[in-house]
Amino acid sequence: MTKGKVDALLGIVFGDEGKGKVVDVFTPRYDIVARFAGGPNAGHTIIFDGKKYVLRSIPSGIFDTGKINIIGNGCVIAPDLFMAEAKELEAAGYDIKSRLHISKRAHLILPTHRLLDRAYEAAKGKNKVGTTGKGIGPTYSEKAARTSLRVGDILERFEEKYLALKARHEQILRDLNFTGYDITEEEQLWMKGVEYMRQFKLSDTETEINKALREGKNVLAEGAQGTMLDIDHGTYPYVSSSNTVSGGVCTGLGVAPNTIGEIYGIFKAYSTRVGSGPFPVELFDATGDKIREIGHEYGAVTGRNRRCGWLDLVALKYAIMINGVTQLIMMKSDVLDTFDTIRVCIAYTKDGQTTTDMPYDTEGWQAVYKDLPGWNTDLTAMTSADQFPAELKAYISFIEAETHVPITIVSVGPDRAQTIEL
Numbered sequence: 001m002t003k004g005k006v007d008a009l010l011g012i013v014f015g016d017e018g019k020g021k022v023v024d025v026f027t028p029r030y031d032i033v034a035r036f037a038g039g040p041n042a043g044h045t046i047i048f049d050g051k052k053y054v055l056r057s058i059p060s061g062i063f064d065t066g067k068i069n070i071i072g073n074g075c076v077i078a079p080d081l082f083m084a085e086a087k088e089l090e091a092a093g094y095d096i097k098s099r100l101h102i103s104k105r106a107h108l109i110l111p112t113h114r115l116l117d118r119a120y121e122a123a124k125g126k127n128k129v130g131t132t133g134k135g136i137g138p139t140y141s142e143k144a145a146r147t148s149l150r151v152g153d154i155l156e157r158f159e160e161k162y163l164a165l166k167a168r169h170e171q172i173l174r175d176l177n178f179t180g181y182d183i184t185e186e187e188q189l190w191m192k193g194v195e196y197m198r199q200f201k202l203s204d205t206e207t208e209i210n211k212a213l214r215e216g217k218n219v220l221a222e223g224a225q226g227t228m229l230d231i232d233h234g235t236y237p238y239v240s241s242s243n244t245v246s247g248g249v250c251t252g253l254g255v256a257p258n259t260i261g262e263i264y265g266i267f268k269a270y271s272t273r274v275g276s277g278p279f280p281v282e283l284f285d286a287t288g289d290k291i292r293e294i295g296h297e298y299g300a301v302t303g304r305n306r307r308c309g310w311l312d313l314v315a316l317k318y319a320i321m322i323n324g325v326t327q328l329i330m331m332k333s334d335v336l337d338t339f340d341t342i343r344v345c346i347a348y349t350k351d352g353q354t355t356t357d358m359p360y361d362t363e364g365w366q367a368v369y370k371d372l373p374g375w376n377t378d379l380t381a382m383t384s385a386d387q388f389p390a391e392l393k394a395y396i397s398f399i400e401a402e403t404h405v406p407i408t409i410v411s412v413g414p415d416r417a418q419t420i421e422l
């Protein structure tokens with residue numbers, strides 16, 4: 001964590017890797033923590049002192065009361081959900097109004113964006129993306145179409161701008177025959193959320209961050225989603241709608257590429273995916289169910305079953321390449337504590353063809369596995385890597401040898417304290 005630099009912590013697979021937990025652990029080492037992409041489609045879990053919090057739009061550095069947290073210009077924000085999330089923190093005794101800054105350039109998710117999300121999904125039928133329903137796709141689409149509203153818009157003539165955009169959405173919904181909805185209450189809450197947001201510092205966060213960097217302060221950029229859900233580099237069209245990769249840190253915070261320092265790539269010791277789309281390592285058997293049960297693999301936002309499988313080195317190596325990952329962080333290692341054999345996908349195969357490079361179309365590929373012995377040891381109470389069983393050390397060494405990137409943190413449980421630095 002070099003002073004004057006932006007380090008990034010990025011989910012490098014399909015999200016839910018444990019970003020929230022590690023950002024919370026890292027925060028004491030940084031001056032500012034900033035989200036650069038996504039919105040309330042994210043669900044970042046933080047557990048400490050027997051308490052659990054799930055953050056959606058607010059950065060996971062918020063629990064360190066001396067630090068500034070920023071919602072950057074690359075994010076989309078739903079005022080009603082933001083208000084609910086922020087008030088929960090206030091009720092828990094955290095004073096956040098003075099240290100949570102929101103970019104005026106972040107885009108607003110309207111209640112009608114959420115309706116559009118549902119309508120577009122319904123229209124796709126069996127090809128639906130399986131979105132979180134938070135209006136993410138419609139909001140980013142309108143950002144690109146230059147018709148969207150930004151946080152800065154709430155500062156003047158907002159009602160007029162809001163009504164015009166809402167009317168446009170209602171027209172699209174009529175065209176899609178999506179009718180019979182009633183958002184009266186939701187809209188009232190949303191407007192209350194807008195009022196509530198005015199109490200926060202709505203600022204030019206890019207100027208603020210760059211000024212801090214010039215003063216020698218350091219910034220931790222907190223990723224949302226994961227590389228395989230990136231709009232450009234993920235399994236399109238089964239992706240989210242923003243750039244979740246390291247390049248997104250520059251555009252989503254307004255920082256230049258030469259300000260980027262470390263790039264932490266975070267992954268689970270196995271794989272999960274929530275929503276539709278190709279997933280070559282997916283297990284449909286009792287082993288997959290066992291991983292889901294032990295790992296509590298149910299979505300933090302929607303409660304859906306997460307699809308489970310073994311670690312995918314094809315995806316991992318691809319993500320390391322796209323992001324320029326300098327250090328790896330392996331999460332949920334304890335979930336594999338009771339498996340005799342642990343499999344790792346080392347290549348994909350289809351129609352007699354084998355590849356270790358991420359193919360354009362990940363549909364229809366099957367995983368080629370290498371088997372490693374399990375450790376059959378409870379890791380959850382371990383506090384140092386010296387205590388690791390030989391099989392876990394071998395698993396770590398195998399991944400490092402394949403990826404050429406060191407694993408510098410191994411997580412052995414959901415609590416802040418269950419984090420082992422190597």
Ligand code: GDP
Nearest residue numbers: 016017018019020043044045332411412413414
């Ligand atoms: P994020 O979206 O990347 O922040 O991750 P989520 O919070 O959606 O999902 C990670 C889940 O795994 C949460 O329920 C965490 O509490 C939990 N978790 C994080 N690290 C570990 C770990 O090392 N072991 C176990 N068993 N659970 C973990």
Ligand code: IMO
Nearest residue numbers: 015016041042043130131132224225240274275
């Ligand atoms: P965090 O930050 C896991 C998935 C959805 C769906 C696709 C598109 O907690 O890791 P969207 O609502 O973004 O249009 O949905 O992306 N998805 C996530 N999966 N973790 C996330 O965030 C996700 N955010 C979106 O399930 O498949």
Ligand code: MG
Nearest residue numbers: 016043044300
């Ligand atoms: Mg999550």
